[in-house]
Amino acid sequence: MLDNNQLLRFTTAGSVDDGKSTLIGRLLYDSKSIFEDQLQSIENTSKKKGHNGVDLALFTDGLRDEREQGITIDVAYRYFTTPKRKFIIADTPGHIQYTRNMVTGASTANAAIILVDARHGVIEQTKRHSFIASLLQIPHIIVCINKMDLVDYSEDAYNEVINQFEEFSSKLLVQDIRFIPISALNGDNVVNRSKNMDWYQGAPLLHTLETMHISSDINKVDARFPVQTVLRPQSDKHRDYRGYAGRVASGIFRVGDEVTAMPSGFSSKIKSIDVLDESLKEAYAPMSISMTLEDDIDISRGDMIVRTNNKPESSQDIEVMLCWLNDNSAKPRTKYSIKHTSNDQKAMIKEIIYKIDIETLNRNTEDKSLNMNDISKVKIRTTKPLMVDSYRENRTTGSIILIDDTTNETVAAGMVV
Structure with missing residues (x-):
C-alpha cells in the first residue's frame, strides 16, 4: 500500500511561456489545494484584468514583480497535499539566464517535469533542463507536452515531440522517462483525463505523480559521518564526555562498529550513540547524533568517521x-x-x-x-x-x-x- 505520508519532491522546468505557471496553478486549482481567501483574491484580480475565468498563472507568478525590478529570482517552493501523497514543487524560472537556478531546485528532487510547447517541440532549453536533471541523478522525468489545444489535440504533433526528445535523451542517464499530452489552460490530462485526446491511453499527470514509486536517494550502504563539532560538556555529570556531533550522511552506524577517522586514518570502535539524553544502539541517515569512541582520537570539524572496511x-x-x-x-x-x-x-x-x-x-x-x-x-x-x-x-x-x-x-x- 502507498504510504499516505510519503513525500514526493519534484521540480518543474521549461522555456519561457511554455505554460509552467499555468500548469502548477492548474494542479493546485483542480486538486483543491488552494485556500479560499487566496482563490477569492486571484478571482478578483482575474476579473480586473478582463479574464473570463481564473488566471491560473497568478497562483505562481508572485515573483514577476521582482523580476521586473531586476531582483534575482531563486527557486520558489510550493506545497500541496492529496489524499494519496504530499508534494513539494520546486518552481524554477524558465528564462535561460536562470538555468543555474534549476541546479538548486533539482538537487533534492525525486522527479522532474519538463514542459515542451507542442508547437515548438524540443528546443535548447528543453535539452539544457533535461541534461541537468540527468546530471543531478533525478530518477524520473515526466515530459509534459503542453498546449495541445493549439495543435487541435493532434496525436501526430504529440508523437513528433516524443521522437525529438527520445533522439536527444538516448544520451542521458535517466531510466524512467514518461510522456503526457496536456493542456494546462483547459485542464486536459493534468488532474482529470482529457475527453479531447481519446487516443492517449496513459494516466493524467496528478495520478502519475501520486502513484510513482520513489526510493530514497540516501545511500544506505556506505557509512559516512561528517563531524560538525566536538562536544565537551562542562557539567560535573558529563565532565569526561567527549562526543562528536553531526548528521549521518549515509549508511548505518552501530555501537561496537570498528570505525576510522579521516583524513588521519586512526581507528577505534563506537562506544555510544546519543540523542539528547537517550542512548541508541544504531543511527542511520539523516539522523543528527553525537557519537563517542572507545579511544581518544584527535578529531575536529570537517573530519569524517567511516567504517574501517569501507572508506571514501x-x-x-x-x-x-x-x-x-x-x-x-x-x-x-x-x-x-x-x-x-x-x-x-x-x-x-x-x-x-x-x-x-x-x-x-x-x-x-x-x-x-x-x-x-x-x-x-x-x-x-x-x-x-x-x-x-x-x-x-x-x-x-x-x-x-x-x-x-x-x-x-x-x-x-x-x-x-
Whole structure:
C-alpha cells in the first residue's frame, strides 16, 4: 500500500511561456489545494484584468514583480497535499539566464517535469533542463507536452515531440522517462483525463505523480559521518564526555562498529550513540547524533568517521562536473572557498577538462572559459584532502559548492565524478 505520508519532491522546468505557471496553478486549482481567501483574491484580480475565468498563472507568478525590478529570482517552493501523497514543487524560472537556478531546485528532487510547447517541440532549453536533471541523478522525468489545444489535440504533433526528445535523451542517464499530452489552460490530462485526446491511453499527470514509486536517494550502504563539532560538556555529570556531533550522511552506524577517522586514518570502535539524553544502539541517515569512541582520537570539524572496511576516496585533487552560477567568469588559479559536507577549506580550479555543448552533448576540449550557466568537467585542487564519493553513489558526500571569498557569493555547484 502507498504510504499516505510519503513525500514526493519534484521540480518543474521549461522555456519561457511554455505554460509552467499555468500548469502548477492548474494542479493546485483542480486538486483543491488552494485556500479560499487566496482563490477569492486571484478571482478578483482575474476579473480586473478582463479574464473570463481564473488566471491560473497568478497562483505562481508572485515573483514577476521582482523580476521586473531586476531582483534575482531563486527557486520558489510550493506545497500541496492529496489524499494519496504530499508534494513539494520546486518552481524554477524558465528564462535561460536562470538555468543555474534549476541546479538548486533539482538537487533534492525525486522527479522532474519538463514542459515542451507542442508547437515548438524540443528546443535548447528543453535539452539544457533535461541534461541537468540527468546530471543531478533525478530518477524520473515526466515530459509534459503542453498546449495541445493549439495543435487541435493532434496525436501526430504529440508523437513528433516524443521522437525529438527520445533522439536527444538516448544520451542521458535517466531510466524512467514518461510522456503526457496536456493542456494546462483547459485542464486536459493534468488532474482529470482529457475527453479531447481519446487516443492517449496513459494516466493524467496528478495520478502519475501520486502513484510513482520513489526510493530514497540516501545511500544506505556506505557509512559516512561528517563531524560538525566536538562536544565537551562542562557539567560535573558529563565532565569526561567527549562526543562528536553531526548528521549521518549515509549508511548505518552501530555501537561496537570498528570505525576510522579521516583524513588521519586512526581507528577505534563506537562506544555510544546519543540523542539528547537517550542512548541508541544504531543511527542511520539523516539522523543528527553525537557519537563517542572507545579511544581518544584527535578529531575536529570537517573530519569524517567511516567504517574501517569501507572508506571514501581521500584526495586533494578531485574531478567534478561543475555548473557555473555566477555572472562573473571564473578566473584562472583564483582561490575559492570550497564547502563539502562540514568541511570548509580553500581550493582552486586547476584544470578545465572539457565543456558540455548542451545542444549536442558533445565535449568541447578547446574552450577553457567558465561563464554563467556553463557545465564543465574540471579538476579542483584543495588545500587539504576531501573525503568524497562519486555523486552517482552518494548525493551528500559527492557534492560541493565554491564560494568567492571577496563577495561571499556561491559561484558554482559541483558533482564529484
